[in-house]
Amino acid sequence: MNIALIGFMGSGKTTIGKRLACQFGWTFLDSDVLIQEKEHCTIAEIFAKNSEGYFRKCEKSVLAEIAELERVVLATGGGLPVGEENWEILHQRFFTVYLKADFDELFLRITGDPTRPLLQKYPTRKHLKELYLSRLGWYERAHAIIDTTQKKLERILGEIIEHAYPFYTNQN
Ligand SMILES: Nc1ncnc2c1ncn2[C@@H]1O[C@H](COP(=O)(O)OP(=O)(O)O)[C@@H](O)[C@H]1O
Ligand SMILES: O=C(O)C1=C[C@@H](OP(=O)(O)O)[C@@H](O)[C@H](O)C1
Numbered sequence: 001m002n003i004a005l006i007g008f009m010g011s012g013k014t015t016i017g018k019r020l021a022c023q024f025g026w027t028f029l030d031s032d033v034l035i036q037e038k039e040h041c042t043i044a045e046i047f048a049k050n051s052e053g054y055f056r057k058c059e060k061s062v063l064a065e066i067a068e069l070e071r072v073v074l075a076t077g078g079g080l081p082v083g084e085e086n087w088e089i090l091h092q093r094f095f096t097v098y099l100k101a102d103f104d105e106l107f108l109r110i111t112g113d114p115t116r117p118l119l120q121k122y123p124t125r126k127h128l129k130e131l132y133l134s135r136l137g138w139y140e141r142a143h144a145i146i147d148t149t150q151k152k153l154e155r156i157l158g159e160i161i162e163h164a165y166p167f168y169t170n171q172n
């Protein structure tokens with residue numbers, strides 16, 4: 001069994017995932033980092049040179065690979081939990097934690113970041129909010145939902161550990 005952090009861009013999956021893995025003594029993996037290593041280019045370059053569709057195929061294949069491992073904290077990309085196929089794997093092999101936050105706060109956290117190509121695809125606040133709203137139903141399938149709005153990292157980490165502790169003790 002593994003733990004997967006899911007949620008929209010800026011929800012803190014990468015930042016908090018590293019801390020959680022460290023706390024549990026598990027391996028930290030980030031699907032975006034694995035894809036960049038395999039493709040030898042950045043996420044922005046993959047979107048520009050190939051396509052978003054190609055990136056989604058890469059996401060599926062790295063998820064299937066990680067699912068074979070044990071004691072991994074996975075920071076997913078924000079679009080990874082969109083689709084039944086990926087959820088089938090997530091539900092089978094991961095305790096899933098949705099890091100939820102108000103759109104306004106997420107927008108402030110990510111705005112202007114050149115590493116997130118969807119900010120160009122959805123160039124206005126209104127377009128990005130539509131994407132956010134369209135994904136909520138997928139994110140809400142998670143085993144645990146933690147609201148991160150206006151919360152410090154330490155507190156979020158504590159709340160995740162409370163929820164995930166039974167899974168952690170089962171594996172150790
Ligand atoms: N709870 C939080 N409060 C304030 N800033 C945060 C919080 N969580 C993440 N951030 C900041 O938001 C940005 C995006 O975080 P990141 O971990 O990359 O999110 P994700 O991987 O979910 O896209 C980073 O600058 C990070 O420091
Ligand atoms: O929401 C998305 O579809 C994406 C989120 C990004 O990851 P973060 O959620 O870590 O920013 C990254 O996978 C890619 O830019 C696409």
Ligand SMILES: [Mg+2]
Pocket residue numbers: 013014015030032075076077
């Ligand atoms: Mg991330």
